[in-house]
Amino acid sequence: MSKAFLGTLAAVLLAAGPALAAGDMGAAAKQAVNPTAIAMFVAFVGLTLGITYWAAKRTRTASDFYTAGGGISGFQNGLAIAGDYMSAATLLGLSSMVYLTGFDGVAYIVSFFVGWPIILFLMAERLRNLGRFTFADIASYRLDQSRVRTFAAMGSLTVVCCYLVVQMVGAGQLIKLLFGLDYAVAVVLVGVLMVIYVTFGGMIATTWVQIIKACLMLGGGLLLLLLVLVQFGFSLESIAAKATAAHKAGVKIMGPGALLADPVSTVSMSLGLVFGTSALPHIMMRFFTVPNAKEARKSVFVASGLIGMFFLVVAILGMAAISIVGTDPKFFEGGVVGGKLMGGNNMPIMHLAQAMGGDLLLGFMSAVAFATILAVVAGLALAGASSIAHDLYARVICKGKATEAQEMRVSKLSSLALGVVGVVLGILFEKQNVAFLVGLTFGIAASANFPVLILSMYWKGLTTRGALWGGLAGLISAVTLVILSKTVWVAVIGYAQPIFPYEHPALFSMSLAFLVTIVVSKLDSSARAKAEIAAYEDQYVRSQTGIGAAAASAH
Amino acid sequence: MSDPVYQRVRQNPKFQVLVQKRGRLALVLSLIVLVSYYALMMAVAFAPDALRTPIGQGSAISIGFPIAAVIIVISWLLTGVYSYFANGEFEDLNNEIVAESER
Numbered sequence: 001m002s003k004a005f006l007g008t009l010a011a012v013l014l015a016a017g018p019a020l021a022a023g024d025m026g027a028a029a030k031q032a033v034n035p036t037a038i039a040m041f042v043a044f045v046g047l048t049l050g051i052t053y054w055a056a057k058r059t060r061t062a063s064d065f066y067t068a069g070g071g072i073s074g075f076q077n078g079l080a081i082a083g084d085y086m087s088a089a090t091l092l093g094l095s096s097m098v099y100l101t102g103f104d105g106v107a108y109i110v111s112f113f114v115g116w117p118i119i120l121f122l123m124a125e126r127l128r129n130l131g132r133f134t135f136a137d138i139a140s141y142r143l144d145q146s147r148v149r150t151f152a153a154m155g156s157l158t159v160v161c162c163y164l165v166v167q168m169v170g171a172g173q174l175i176k177l178l179f180g181l182d183y184a185v186a187v188v189l190v191g192v193l194m195v196i197y198v199t200f201g202g203m204i205a206t207t208w209v210q211i212i213k214a215c216l217m218l219g220g221g222l223l224l225l226l227l228v229l230v231q232f233g234f235s236l237e238s239i240a241a242k243a244t245a246a247h248k249a250g251v252k253i254m255g256p257g258a259l260l261a262d263p264v265s266t267v268s269m270s271l272g273l274v275f276g277t278s279a280l281p282h283i284m285m286r287f288f289t290v291p292n293a294k295e296a297r298k299s300v301f302v303a304s305g306l307i308g309m310f311f312l313v314v315a316i317l318g319m320a321a322i323s324i325v326g327t328d329p330k331f332f333e334g335g336v337v338g339g340k341l342m343g344g345n346n347m348p349i350m351h352l353a354q355a356m357g358g359d360l361l362l363g364f365m366s367a368v369a370f371a372t373i374l375a376v377v378a379g380l381a382l383a384g385a386s387s388i389a390h391d392l393y394a395r396v397i398c399k400g401k402a403t404e405a406q407e408m409r410v411s412k413l414s415s416l417a418l419g420v421v422g423v424v425l426g427i428l429f430e431k432q433n434v435a436f437l438v439g440l441t442f443g444i445a446a447s448a449n450f451p452v453l454i455l456s457m458y459w460k461g462l463t464t465r466g467a468l469w470g471g472l473a474g475l476i477s478a479v480t481l482v483i484l485s486k487t488v489w490v491a492v493i494g495y496a497q498p499i500f501p502y503e504h505p506a507l508f509s510m511s512l513a514f515l516v517t518i519v520v521s522k523l524d525s526s527a528r529a530k531a532e533i534a535a536y537e538d539q540y541v542r543s544q545t546g547i548g549a550a551a552a553s554a555h
Numbered sequence: 556m557s558d559p560v561y562q563r564v565r566q567n568p569k570f571q572v573l574v575q576k577r578g579r580l581a582l583v584l585s586l587i588v589l590v591s592y593y594a595l596m597m598a599v600a601f602a603p604d605a606l607r608t609p610i611g612q613g614s615a616i617s618i619g620f621p622i623a624a625v626i627i628v629i630s631w632l633l634t635g636v637y638s639y640f641a642n643g644e645f646e647d648l649n650n651e652i653v654a655e656s657e658r
Contacts, residue, residue, distance in 0.1 A: 103619050106619070106620060106623045107596070107599055107623060109623070109627075110592065110623050110627060113626075113627050114592045114630055116630070116634070117584065117630045117631070117633055118588060118589070120638075121581040121582075121588075121637060122581060122585060125641070236616065237614060237616060240614075240615040240616045240620075241615035243615075244615050251607075251615075254607055254609075254616070254620075255603055255604070255606050255617055255619060256600075256606055256607075256619070263596070263600040266596060294641075297638045297642055298638060298642065300634060300638075301631075304630070304634050305634075305635075311627060312624060312627060315623075315624075537565065538558055541561040541564045541570070542561070544570070544573065544577075544649075545570070545573075545649055545652055545656075546653070547560060548560075
């Protein structure tokens, strides 16, 4: 296998645990029905539906619906952010990266993590002080309301839809494999539950689903870690020694290998992940659920502590899986050790759970994986519904004259519509390779949304014209580069060689978006541009002190 | 055309102090995180053998693993440092500024 191929393989694996699972597991046979997994999952669904019922009674205003009325504490929000970030891709994808490549996987884990402190230092409090419900609130704060808001809302919606389809396809494949349910049944089930959580319980229910899931995932991970440490006599040395003995690359797994050989690819991916993540609409929305900037900071501290701990646990589990799973014939197809892993390459942590705790622990971890997908799609649907109802309907179409009841009705209809779109596309894409949608999701978030967002907060000179041209440049270049890359050009269209050699476009498309935004803004000498530049001073004071933000969220 | 409240805040010397101090802290902490992370990635690209050095005589663990773990732990601790100052000293200063702007 060539280095370049390994590099792209890693990139896909990483960003797209569930997506890769789709390609990987497509051929895998349906598992036998696992009663423990189903019982635990039913318990989770029952509990979350109960919470939704409770939340529905507390969701009266638009602010309750979009942001839980700003009533989530910093600690709770930290748990929920951690829940948003620790997706099925993290649990399955990152542990399998470490299982397959050792140190390279660990280096990727670090790449995933370092975005968090940066989000806190540079973005969290300004986001909280300027925004109300959506990130378009901030991007259009001092720019042209209808045009910039429409663009930002469309950017959010595109990201939400792409990511929703990825999650749906991943969910269908994963559930088919772990629970023995039909693909279509699984997708419809996820869609229906998502719509129920969001339309009835809004942000309150979505947050609590996320919190419960984060606790389950951390609990499951720590339990598995404890069992593994007992097995190895609490010696990391012994885990490492057995791993080097068991892995076919031997001692090489302890150092950088082929996956990171290409720095351009690595940097492009890490930029896309770090800044794409920070511009994902459902993640940004979480900063509006806390009452003030102080709680927003606290929530990032809590979230990064939990995420960091979980990532370290995942790294140790991945290393342990090398010797436990990698030497046991029952986890390989046809019992050939070193051959094809049962259920595909994303399964090491599930096999590890079975090896350490039998069907009971496997059932528990399967239920956690399903719960994870449910929580993430609920967050996505809510973010999408707020873009449609708050940005497009209430602000752009009705020019702020819609009543709260009308806006709420539109947002509930939108989440229903997003549920239908998610289920239909999820079923249509069953046999497709959806890896390109992951590239698109992060590429568009990092190239079309992020530059406009960060410049609107930090750069006085940003104008409407600059934001629109720059955002458009980022959008078009990200989409074009993804089409020219291996995931579409080779995997979907069928050419032998990709024109664009990297999986993630961010290094190029994000730089282009920044460049175009700055140049066009500088050249813009219209009267509107002058007014927009002058308005930065007031925005700056508000972004730093929060004066005016409390009033805005009380309305 | 600027809102008088915001104008008052801008003229408050405490506002300049807040912005400068908090901005400098955020910048320094971001640099620590980014420099240590990109140092690791550069070592991966250009000095991979250095990262393969065992942590002790005959140990199977290479030095790359503790370095990666330390970067994660330190980045997290720095978010704690930032929150400690921003939610303590700077928050108090901010509250004073907000209170003074309302007079």
